[in-house]
Structure formats: C-alpha cells, structure tokens
Amino acid sequence: MTTILEKPGYNPDKQYKIVGTSPVKHDGFDKVTGRAKFAADAFLPGMLVGKFLRSPHPHAILKRIDISKAEKLPGVKAVVTRDDFPEIKAGTGGGDMTRLVMAREKVYWEGHPVAAVAATSESIAKKALKLIEVEYEVLPHVIDPLEAMRDDAPILHDYMRTKGAKGPAAEKKTNVVERLELSKGDIEKGFAQADLIVEGSYDTKPMHQGYIEPQSCIASVSDDGQVDLWCCTQAPWVYRDRLTEILKWDSSKIRIQQSELGGGFGGKTTFYAEPVSIVLSKKAKAPVKMTLTRIEVLRGTGPVSGTASKLRMGCKKDGTIVAVDAELVFQTGPYSGSAFTNAPQAMLTRYEIENVKTVSFEVVSNRPKVSSFRAPCVPQVVFGVEGLIDEMARKVGMDPLDFRLKNAIVEGHKTIYGETFTKIGFVETLKAAKACDHYKSPVPKGQGRGIACGFWFNRGGETTGSMALAPDGTVNIILGTADVAGSRMSMSMMAAEEFGIPVDRVRSQLADTNSLGYNRVTAGSRTTYSSGMIVVDSARKIIAELCRRAAKMWNVPEEGVVFEDGHCRPASSNVGDFPPLSMKDIAAKTTYTMGAICGHSEMNVTGAGPGFAVHIVDSEVDKETGLVSIKRYTIVEDAGKAISPLQVEGQFQGAAVQGIGWALNEEYIYGADGKLQNPAFLDYRMPVASDVPMIDTVIVEVANPKHPYGLRGVGEVPLTPAMAAIANSVGACIGIRPSSLPMSPPRLLKLIEEAKAKGLG
Amino acid sequence: MSRKHHVTTTVNGDEYEFLCETQQTVLDVLRDELMLTGTKEGCATGDCGACSVMVDGTLVCSCLMLAVEAEGKKIDTIEGMAADDELHPLQRKFLELNGLQCGICTPGILIAARALLERNPDPTETEVRYWLAGNLCRCTGYDKVIRSVLTAAAEMRGA
Numbered sequence: 001m002t003t004i005l006e007k008p009g010y011n012p013d014k015q016y017k018i019v020g021t022s023p024v025k026h027d028g029f030d031k032v033t034g035r036a037k038f039a040a041d042a043f044l045p046g047m048l049v050g051k052f053l054r055s056p057h058p059h060a061i062l063k064r065i066d067i068s069k070a071e072k073l074p075g076v077k078a079v080v081t082r083d084d085f086p087e088i089k090a091g092t093g094g095g096d097m098t099r100l101v102m103a104r105e106k107v108y109w110e111g112h113p114v115a116a117v118a119a120t121s122e123s124i125a126k127k128a129l130k131l132i133e134v135e136y137e138v139l140p141h142v143i144d145p146l147e148a149m150r151d152d153a154p155i156l157h158d159y160m161r162t163k164g165a166k167g168p169a170a171e172k173k174t175n176v177v178e179r180l181e182l183s184k185g186d187i188e189k190g191f192a193q194a195d196l197i198v199e200g201s202y203d204t205k206p207m208h209q210g211y212i213e214p215q216s217c218i219a220s221v222s223d224d225g226q227v228d229l230w231c232c233t234q235a236p237w238v239y240r241d242r243l244t245e246i247l248k249w250d251s252s253k254i255r256i257q258q259s260e261l262g263g264g265f266g267g268k269t270t271f272y273a274e275p276v277s278i279v280l281s282k283k284a285k286a287p288v289k290m291t292l293t294r295i296e297v298l299r300g301t302g303p304v305s306g307t308a309s310k311l312r313m314g315c316k317k318d319g320t321i322v323a324v325d326a327e328l329v330f331q332t333g334p335y336s337g338s339a340f341t342n343a344p345q346a347m348l349t350r351y352e353i354e355n356v357k358t359v360s361f362e363v364v365s366n367r368p369k370v371s372s373f374r375a376p377c378v379p380q381v382v383f384g385v386e387g388l389i390d391e392m393a394r395k396v397g398m399d400p401l402d403f404r405l406k407n408a409i410v411e412g413h414k415t416i417y418g419e420t421f422t423k424i425g426f427v428e429t430l431k432a433a434k435a436c437d438h439y440k441s442p443v444p445k446g447q448g449r450g451i452a453c454g455f456w457f458n459r460g461g462e463t464t465g466s467m468a469l470a471p472d473g474t475v476n477i478i479l480g481t482a483d484v485a486g487s488r489m490s491m492s493m494m495a496a497e498e499f500g501i502p503v504d505r506v507r508s509q510l511a512d513t514n515s516l517g518y519n520r521v522t523a524g525s526r527t528t529y530s531s532g533m534i535v536v537d538s539a540r541k542i543i544a545e546l547c548r549r550a551a552k553m554w555n556v557p558e559e560g561v562v563f564e565d566g567h568c569r570p571a572s573s574n575v576g577d578f579p580p581l582s583m584k585d586i587a588a589k590t591t592y593t594m595g596a597i598c599g600h601s602e603m604n605v606t607g608a609g610p611g612f613a614v615h616i617v618d619s620e621v622d623k624e625t626g627l628v629s630i631k632r633y634t635i636v637e638d639a640g641k642a643i644s645p646l647q648v649e650g651q652f653q654g655a656a657v658q659g660i661g662w663a664l665n666e667e668y669i670y671g672a673d674g675k676l677q678n679p680a681f682l683d684y685r686m687p688v689a690s691d692v693p694m695i696d697t698v699i700v701e702v703a704n705p706k707h708p709y710g711l712r713g714v715g716e717v718p719l720t721p722a723m724a725a726i727a728n729s730v731g732a733c734i735g736i737r738p739s740s741l742p743m744s745p746p747r748l749l750k751l752i753e754e755a756k757a758k759g760l761g
Numbered sequence: 762m763s764r765k766h767h768v769t770t771t772v773n774g775d776e777y778e779f780l781c782e783t784q785q786t787v788l789d790v791l792r793d794e795l796m797l798t799g800t801k802e803g804c805a806t807g808d809c810g811a812c813s814v815m816v817d818g819t820l821v822c823s824c825l826m827l828a829v830e831a832e833g834k835k836i837d838t839i840e841g842m843a844a845d846d847e848l849h850p851l852q853r854k855f856l857e858l859n860g861l862q863c864g865i866c867t868p869g870i871l872i873a874a875r876a877l878l879e880r881n882p883d884p885t886e887t888e889v890r891y892w893l894a895g896n897l898c899r900c901t902g903y904d905k906v907i908r909s910v911l912t913a914a915a916e917m918r919g920a
Binding site: 022024025027028029030031032033034035036037038040041043121123209210211212213214260261262263264265291293294484485486646647649650653654655656657658680681682686687688689690691692694695 | 782784792796797798799800801802803804805806808809811838839840842843848852855856857858859861862863864865866867868871886887889890891893894895896897898899900901902903904905906907908
C-alpha cells in the first residue's frame with residue numbers, strides 16, 4: 001500500500017479548522033492536578049529499592065570487588081557487579097554501553113557505577129553500599145580534551161586508534177576517537193580572493209540538559225524471563241534493542257512502557273539505571289525501582305560536549321563569504337557518542353560558501369559520557385562562527401542582517417553533506433527579523449545588541465503508529481514517539497483536522513514497545529513531523545474504510561461515497577438520497593459490516609524540511625561586577641506551519657533560556673583531583689525566572705513541501721544561535737566579543753579590563 | 762533496626778497517620794508512604810522547588826522538612842488545589858496559556874504561585890519572577906509561566 005510519503009505532500013489550498021489554533025493540551029489536566037504519572041510516581045507490590053555504588057576516582061583499575069558483607073545485611077535482596085553482566089568486547093558499541101552502566105576493567109570517571117544493591121528500604125540499601133569493598137589502583141586522569149590530545153596524556157583505552165587518521169598517527173595509542181574531514185572547494189584559492197580575513201579561537205564548556213525529573217525506572221522480571229520496564233525515556237525501542245544487545249535477552253521478552261517524561265532535551269536517549277534494575281530484579285526475584293538523585297544525574301548522566309574550535313573566514317569587500325577553515329574538537333567523556341559529525345555539517349549551512357575545510361576530532365577524557373542535547377554539538381560551534389560573521393559585517397560596513405542576507409542560501413542549495421534543499425525559509429526568516437519591532441527599535445543607551453543565525457536539519461526516520469475508531473465515533477491514537485513537550489496534542493489536532501471532528505473526540509497515548517513496531521529515538525526535531533505523517537496517513541486509511549463501509553450500508557459503489565466534516569455522504573444525487581452517515585453511525589455498526597475500523601502506518605520518514613532561526617538580543621553588562629543582564633530577546637524562526645502556535649512559541653522560549661544558561665552560567669567545574677565540584681543545583685546554576693526577560697517570538701511559515709500541512713521541526717533550531725547572539729550583544733556592550741563560555745562575571749571582568757586597556761568599549 | 766516514629770498530620774483536609782524513619786522528609790512520606798505523588802522530587806536539596814507544599818499556610822520545600830516535624834501540622838499539596846470539579850484559576854490559566862510543557866515542575870510552581878497571590882493579589886511581573894525564582898523550569902523559559910500567573914491574578918481580582 002502506498003503511503004503519503006510517495007504522494008505529493010503539502011496542499012496550499014487547504015483551509016484549516018483546528019491546525020493553527022492552540023487548544024488546551026489533553027495531557028495538561030493531569031499535569032496541573034498532580035495526577036500525571038512520571039517515572040518515579042509508580043509503585044509495584046513487593047517492590048525493592050535499588051541504589052548505585054559509584055567510583056570516587058576519575059580513572060582507576062577496578063582490581064577487586066567484595067560484596068559478601070553487603071549481601072548478608074538483613075533486607076538486602078541482591079547485589080550486582082560487572083560479574084552479573086555478559087562480557088562484550090571493549091571498544092564496540094555494545095562493549096561501551098555495558099561499561100557505561102557498570103564498570104568492568106576500569107572506572108573512567110568520578111561517579112562511574114561499580115556495583116548496585118536492591119533492598120527492602122532505601123536506608124538499608126544505603127547501608128549495604130557502605131559494606132561493599134572495592135580495591136582500586138588509581139591511575140593518572142585527564143579532564144580537558146585538549147590536554148587529552150597531547151602525546152603525554154594518560155591513555156584511557158589501550159585499544160583506541162584514531163579512526164580517519166593517516167600515517168603514523170593511525171598506529172598510535174590515543175584518546176582521539178576520530179578525525180573527520182568534511183570539505184568542499186579549495187580554501188587556498190578562496191582565501192586568495194578575500195579582501196578581509198578574520199579568525200578566532202573559541203571554547204565552550206559541557207553543560208547538563210538539566211531536566212527537572214531525575215531518571216527513574218522500575219524493572220520487574222518474571223521467573224521465565226519476561227521483563228516489564230517502566231521508565232522515562234525518549235527512546236523505548238532503542239532502549240529495548242540495546243538491552244537485548246548488552247543483556248543477551250530476547251527483545252520479545254522485554255516490554256518497555258514509557259512514563260510521562262519530565263524533560264529530556266536529548267538526555268533521556270541513553271540508559272543508565274534501566275539495565276541494572278533488570279539484573280537486580282532477576283537476581284532478587286522482585287520488582288526493583290531505581291531513582292537517581294540530582295547529584296547522580298549531574299555526576300553520572302550525559303552532559304553536553306565541551307568544544308574548542310579554531311576558525312578562519314574570508315570575505316570580499318561586497319560581503320561575499322569566500323572561504324572558511326575550521327578545526328573543531330569535541331569532548332565526549334570516556335566513550336564515543338557525541339554526535340559531533342552534526343557540527344561540520346550544520347555550522348555553516350545557511351550561507352552559500354564555495355570553499356570550506358573542516359577537520360573535527362572527537363576526544364575521550366575522564367568525564368561522564370556525553371549525551372545528546374538539542375542540536376547535538378551545533379550551538380557550540382555556531383557560537384564562534386556567528387561571531388566571525390558579525391566581525392566581517394562590521395569591518396565591511398554592512399548591517400549584520402544584510403550581510404547574512406547577502407550570503408543566504410535558497411531552494412536548490414546543495415549542502416556540504418550532499419543534500420539538495422527543496423523549499424527553505426532562511427531568506428524569509430532574515431527578512432522577518434529585519435521587519436520585526438525589536439530590530440527596528442534603537443538600541444537602548446548602555447545596552448548592546450547582537451544577532452545570530454542557526455540551522456538544524458530536522459529529522460525523520462523509522463516511525464510507526466496506530467489509530468482506532470471506537471463504536472461511539474471517537475478516535476484513539478497510539479504513538480511510538482515520546483511526548484517531550486506536547487506532541488500528543490499536535491497529533492490529536494492533525495487527526496481531528498483530517499476527520500473534520502472536534503479535537504476533544506480524539507485522544508493520543510504513548511505506546512509500550514509491544515504494541516507497535518520499531519520507532520527511532522524521539523530526538524532531532526523529528527516527532528511532530530514524523531508521527532504527524534503517520535497520523536495523517538492512518539487517518540486517511542480510516543476515511544477510505546469509512547467510505548467503503550458506507551457504500552456497503554447503502555449498497556452503492558465505493559466511488560459513490562465522499563467523506564467530509566466527519567460524515568460520509570453520497571457523492572451526488574445520482575448515487576441515491578441517503579442522509580449523511582457520521583463516523584459514529586458507521587462505527588456503531590461495524591459488527592454488521594466487516595469488524596473494527598483501524599488505521600495503521602509505518603514509514604521510514606524522509607523530507608523533514610530544514611529549519612532556520614534568527615535571534616536578536618539586547619543585553620547590559622555591569623562593568624563593576626561583570627554580570628550580564630538580558631534585557632530583550634526575540635526569536636524569529638521558520639516553523640513551516642505551526643500546528644499549535646502556543647506550543648511552538650514555548651519551544652522557542654525554552655531554548656532561548658537554555659541558551660542564556662549555557663552562555664552566562666552553566667559549566668562543569670573540576671578540581672585538580674578530577675572530581676566534579678558543582679553537582680547540585682545550587683552550584684550548577686540554571687536560569688531562574690528572575691534571571692530572564694519575556695522572550696518574544698515571530699513564527700515564520702514557509703511550508704515544508706513534503707508534509708500535508710507544511711510543518712517543520714522546531715525543537716533544535718531555536719538553541720543553535722542562542723549563545724552566539726548573546727555573545728554578540730555582550731561584545732557590543734564591552735568592546736570585545738567573548739570567545740569563551742560561560743560569560744560568567746569573573747571571565748567577563750577580565751575582558752572588560754582588557755577592553756579598557758585597549759581603549760575599546 | 763531503628764524504631765520508626767508515629768506521626769499524625771492533616772493533608773488536604775484529611776487526617777493521616779504514618780510511620781517514618783528519622784531521616785525521612787515530608788516529601789519522602791508524601792510520595793512513598795501516602796502515595797501522594799503529585800509533589801515531585803527534582804533535587805532533594807531545596808534548590809528546584811518541585812516539592813513545594815504549604816505547611817500551616819507557609820510555603821516550604823517538603824524535601825527540607827523532616828517528616829516527624831509534620832506532627833499536628835496541616836499540609837496542602839497539589840492534589841488538593843482544585844475544589845471538587847473546579848480547577849483553581851491558576852491551574853486553568855496554565856492550561857489555557859500553555860504555562861507548562863513537560864509538567865514536572867508544574868505542581869510546585871502552582872503551589873508557590875498560589876502562595877504569592879494569597880499575600881499579593883496584584884503582583885508585578887518582577888514580583889512574580891522573584892517569587893518564583895525558587896522554582897526551576899527547564900522547558901518553558903518562564904515566559905508563559907509568568908503570563909499564566911499574571912493573567913490568573915487579574916482574573917481572581919475581577920479585573
């Protein structure tokens with residue numbers, strides 16, 4: 001059967017009744033009354049409490065673990081260590097995953113799990129942890145990725161050789177996982193044409209996704225090996241398949257039910273306690289709940305890659321960018337997985353540049369393994385790129401938006417990674433930014449204004465979903481993608497739009513892994529697009545079936561029936577004089593026709609349609625303390641079509657404030673001992689309400705030609721230019737554009753001094 | 762084994778008795794003993810505000826108060842915020858204006874916001890921002906949270 005992927009997608013003539021409005025989210029009621037069930041809100045009869053023992057050392061050989069005393073403590077039902085997990089070769093995907101959840105030969109960061117206990121109470125579990133004896137042989141550690149790249153750095157993995165390295169470098173023991181070159185044209189020729197060349201070195205620190213819900217899970221393993229796992233996850237099917245790989249367990253015997261997700265932002269795409277709770281439950285023969293503490297979340301789960309980049313860019317007097325040379329370093333923790341390849345692909349994709357050379361390195365060090373975060377690895381590099389773009393604009397005497405318009409890509413652009421874009425909205429977004437009130441208003445005295453632009457691919461991928469019509473004519477949708485911020489409602493809205501019925505007659509729910517086929521991780525701004533394609537396709541299948549049933553009930557040919565506004569009607573008076581049949585009329589009679597009416601769809605969705613954003617920021621810097629205040633912030637972004645404008649605005653606003661945190665405050669601080677010094681919200685300070693202003697939004701709508709309603713993903717794009725725009729505004733305030741994040745008061749004070757000494761600012 | 766403490770307390774108008782260990786907090790007992798899981802644990806260090814409840818009319822982080830201290834006290838949690846079938850205006854405005862995304866911080870924010878409006882029915886934007894500075898939200902960027910509170914306040918004043 002063909003799907004809507006093979007048919008022309010966007011219909012510019014369609015008039016919407018529900019899409020483009022912002023009805024109250026169905027899942028919202030439970031969230032304002034306390035009824036919503038997040039991961040830690042579930043309990044099972046006979047449930048035990050599981051706790052981790054974690055390494056106090058950043059790098060050490062794990063010589064001996066003695067659990068005998070802990071096992072004897074009354075109330076302790078199971079203790080597990082590396083010996084309870086199947087051996088998988090180190091350096092493979094599965095080998096890294098199993099070592100991430102439970103250390104084997106070595107511990108690789110302070111906080112690396114070395115054992116876990118299940119007991120009848122939390123206090124007993126904690127006592128048991130103290131009875132576990134671990135003998136470590138402490139090794140020298142390395143935290144900073146640039147230091148980890150040096151020849152004399154402590155080597156984490158003896159087996160590691162740099163993928164993509166050439167010559168003798170390819171044979172050496174190293175901490176560099178991969179060297180990747182992605183280039184086009186000839187940069188020497190490009191720079192030779194340049195009238196102006198600018199360059200800079202930039203660094204950004206790891207920050208944490210900062211979801212307010214710590215990871216929690218309950219595993220229950222039956223005597224015959226059936227696993228029931230309840231957890232907060234962006235990736236139920238991915239977790240299932242990885243559990244199969246590292247626990248050597250049949251996928252058919254693992255059922256994962258996702259809970260409400262209390263924030264993820266990419267961080268809940270990797271499992272931590274889930275495999276361990278399964279092994280504990282199997283050993284204890286009882287359900288085991290494991291909930292991470294905030295300290296464990298910060299110390300033990302994936303932060304975001306820190307980066308170092310060296311950039312050189314050249315342009316002509318008229319503003320045409322002619323060449324870019326980039327060297328990029330990405331810190332990944334002890335195992336590969338930073339998704340750094342996004343960065344060289346996305347960092348410049350919005351400008352037409354003939355000659356580009358990028359060389360990227362992914363580097364291991366003794367920190368927690370990184371995990372995804374909105375547009376993984378891209379905002380960190382855009383931070384530098386958009387600073388240099390601004391500098392070029394200033395030096396050639398152009399308005400910063402005009403400079404970007406001069407170089408902006410349009411439909412037909414062939415990217416550095418080989419994709420050719422269909423209709424895109426970058427120029428429209430830049431023009432909307434230029435026309436918005438914020439940009440047109442003068443910069444208030446004492447403040448500085450910065451702008452920056454960003455891009456994200458937006459993703460598709462394998463997606464399944466199912467829809468069923470109930471006898472009362474209401475519709476249930478089962479979704480394979482997680483709901484990270486309200487996507488269930490967008491799905492219900494799209495279904496209601498297709499059927500022409502009120503959205504309150506449609507409900508969407510989150511599937512468990514047994515009820516649908518494989519779904520790729522809910523990430524990369526793919527959900528509303530991909531599951532949206534599934535929902536529209538499934539609804540259209542149901543509509544076709546409704547017409548067949550009506551034809552049967554009227555005893556007329558199928559072509560004689562049309563569907564509109566929730567009803568089947570005769571296509572013309574020639575068909576016969578039949579009163580319209582509502583969805584309910586037909587659904588109530590399915591027993592007498594051909595049984596239940598369901599729609600189902602599975603696709604490897606393509607055509608997600610890239611997104612672009614412009615951020616405009618006004619900030620003020622206290623020259624005595626170095627404190628930055630964000631005074632005004634506007635995001636202009638192409639959403640293709642906003643299914644629910646309030647939800648789209650929410651995505652923009654949330655990303656902006658995450659960007660403010662990353663730009664001004666958030667970082668992982670390590671002591672010389674390799675231990676994280678700020679694993680608590682008091683010291684790892686995320687923005688609070690009094691730190692930020694209202695965030696203004698302008699939704700641009702340049703339809704994505706592939707989607708029936710024209711939508712594009714909106715989750716990642718709005719973070720990509722945030723830190724760059726803020727840094728550009730701070731630069732306008734103090735005279736020197738910061739090149740190091742976070743722009744915290746001590747760092748900024750130094751820059752202010754430097755600017756004064758140079759007579760700038 | 763340490764002996765547990767017997768505590769009698771009132772939650773959302775109903776009397777409850779529970780046994781707790783000395784180190785257990787009000788949050789631990791609400792969630793794990795009384796199964797009132799609407800109050801959330803985000804940090805257990807009093808920094809995120811997800812566990813906000815009212816104790817005898819005062820806004821507290823329930824993770825910072827020992828359960829034994831609840832003896833004879835009146836605790837109000839998110840589960841008691843809606844009256845019968847009627848949502849509190851704050852709850853309604855958070856729904857209408859999309860003042861929540863994932864919803865994990867929402868119960869704490871609603872409890873804190875109600876405490877603000879009880880003492881200051883007409884707060885400025887800045888007053889709302891500083892009052893809610895003890896409630897972390899990572900999804901919304903606070904914009905629609907603040908608008909929801911200000912709009913609910915106006916409605917409650919009859920403005």
